[in-house]
Amino acid sequence: MQEISLPSLALSKIALQLGPFAIHWYAIFITLGGAIAFWLALREGARKKISSDDVTDLMIWSVPFALVGARAYYVIFQWGYYSQHPDQIIALWDGGGAIYGSLIAIAIVIFVFCYYRVLRPLDMMDIYIPGIMLAQAMGRWGNFVNQEAYGRAVSNLNWLPRWMQKQMYIDGAYRLPTFLFESIGNLIGFALIMLFRHRLHLKRGEVFFFYLIWYGSLRFIVEGMRTDSLMIGPLRVSQMLSAVLVLVGLVLIIVRRKRKTLKV
Template identity: 65%
Template sequence: MNSLFPFLALNKVALQLGPFSIHWYAIFIVTGAAIAVWMACKEAPSKKMTVDDIIDFVLIAFPLGIVGARAYYVIFQWSYYSQHPGQIIAMWDGGGAIYGSLIVGAIVLFVFSYYRMIHPLDLLDITVPGVALAQALGRWGNFVNQEAYGKIVDNLNYLPDFIKNQMFINGHYRTPTFLYESIGDFIGFLLMVIFRHRLKFIKRGEIFAFYLIWYGCVRFIVEGMRTDSLMLGPARVSQWLSAILIFVGIGLIIFRRYKKYE
């Protein structure tokens, strides 16, 4: 239908129920989280965990992760939000940073693991494939909101009309960086699932380490193409964090390979 009406953008609101609206952004986030939880529950017995362990962790981590994603974004955009405090909680219009969610989620995971006497690397290994898939889906919320895009390009003829139309922003086609990251996250998800079930030499924590390296590389590259990066002076914050993830992931693999005991 969009081919008949060029440059017709998608509506951010998926469903309107009286004064209440359900945004596509929220649908993608919740759907991705639900799939991630289901995957972790299926894998939990292999690490001697229960479904209750996963559900209890998610009930704590998911809402705090959303708060962390928004807080991270607001902090680095404080010049705007200090002048518009009423917009601070308006995450449904976009404006969340996955790194904020990951940081808060990691803190919750280590505290939760300590109190449940679960090895944190086991919990990380079974959750990160689902996290990668959730990230892949979540980027389509950015697509609907027309955010997380890149520089101006002449055309996007290699893409379907519905993506081309949505990437026509302020009179120009924009590089669909959301799509590149979504594809990268999905490939990472597939690789982790394959590695987890096919490679017998995988050690505890190495699926998590692979996630850090893979996502760090994908995000570093894609962030360099974006025009809406959160900045700290001249530096793109997410690129610095991506580099840290890559080095931590490599370091974890080296540590696990040289460690002689579990």
């Protein structure tokens, strides 16, 4: 009987209700992660002698485009559903965003912003990447509350705390907490960057290139465990993109090490 009651004990998606306005846990995790990413970027920007105004303005421009990119990416690959429910297209607060959509949007914003401010895009990427990794790790807990980004059904999750087991009881079965694997992987990547970026004499862009390789590899593995992947036929979209990111990161590091200067 206890197993049957577990779904009713799932956490609410809403953290706070203020009259007609609802503040969702997903939004809280994303906002907090973004705030920490901004703070870390300001600190690293000062060390690299990049104006705080430039760091701030880039953040202001990036946030709305990141949200739009995340939702647009998800909606495009789920168009069969959203074409029949157009009123749900903007309902990002209920879940249904794709981090790759955000990353693509942010990359575009960075290149355009740096072109007009006469800045080096790789410098801006290097100062923001650690915070982005931490924000991604935090954002996955929004997926946890929303009961999404999970894996196959398993017989039990006794290796997890009881409160986490309850939340991972979805559609009549315990689900593999792939959100947790990706969150931990991002935390490890963040820790490695923070530990070594000032000790290994990394060249411009190499923090960003490391991110492409680390996150691409992590996401490729985790995506293979998920049951809610965005698909193109039999192929998982995020796995294909992850493989491309790893390859691009490796090539860029090799090219960067062979060149004494890099204009980007």
